Amino acid sequence: MMGSYPQWLATGLLGLVWSTFAAAAPPPEAASCAACHGAQGQGMPAANYPRLAGLPAGYLAEQLQHFADGKRQNAIMAGMAKPLSPEAIQTLAAYYASLPVPTEAAGSPPEAALLERGAWLAQYGDLAKGVPACFRCHAAEGVGVPQHFPPLTGQSAKYLADQITAWQQGTRRGDPLGLMQTVATRMSAEDTQAVTAYLAAQKPKAAVVSQPGQGGGQ
Known part of the structure; x- marks a missing residue:
């Protein structure tokens, strides 16, 4: 009986049992995902593999389908996505959406001028060029809005x-109303460098924004 064990051992056993049931077991399909996207879906910034942890499940499922049908062109991801059944796609999406959001920024702050320009574009955009603020669609601090x-x-x-x-090149499609394709074609290489450097230097946070009838992203 639990009462016959020392208190420290009983507490440890309870903690182990609780953590075993509390942590969602990764589905079998996640084994191949982890090789590039990390064991906890945290991504591998140095190798240019994005984080999946905490992204909205609807978005993840949609992107896997886009890889499978060619709306997003990537030879590696197409090969991974095409064999997946609709059920496997939903399972993977739900699993990665349930993982905790990483707490560290993916990059270091850039030089002051680049940081300032990037922050301005992210928060206010450049109306003269027809470029809206990133945060206008992706929510304050870039936390995202499920599902698109x-x-x-x-x-x-x-x-x-x-x-x-x-x-810009049309190798990624499927965005609502063609919004991102339109915005991207108006962005210069310099502005792209500035805003992406700024965004990468920000510590990610869990999304709290949701649409009616949908849960917020992690």
Whole structure:
């Protein structure tokens, strides 16, 4: 009986049992995801693999489908997504959405001028160029709005810049009303560098914004 064990051992056993049941077991399909995106979905900024942890489940499922049908063109991810059943896609999306948001920024603060320009674009945009603020769609501090507007913080500058380029070149599609493709085509290389460097230097936070009938992202 538990009462026959020393108090420290009983407490430890209870903690182990609780943590075993409290932590969601990764689905089998997540084993191949972890090789690039990290054991906790935290991403690998140095290798340009994005974080998945805490992204909205609806967004993750949608992107896996886009990789499978070619709306997002990436040879590695297409090969990973195409064999997945609809059920497996939903399972993976729910699992990664349930993981805790990383607490560390994906990059270091850039030089002052770049940081200032990037912060301005993220918060206010550049109306003269027809570029809205990033936070207008992706919510204050870039935490994202389920399901179509993902978090921006917690991703590396290179990954974010690569996505802007993909929108510009048409190798990434599927955004609501073509918003990101339109915005991306109006962004200069300098502004892309500034805003992505700024976003990567921000510590990610859990999203608290949700649409009616949807849960907020983690």
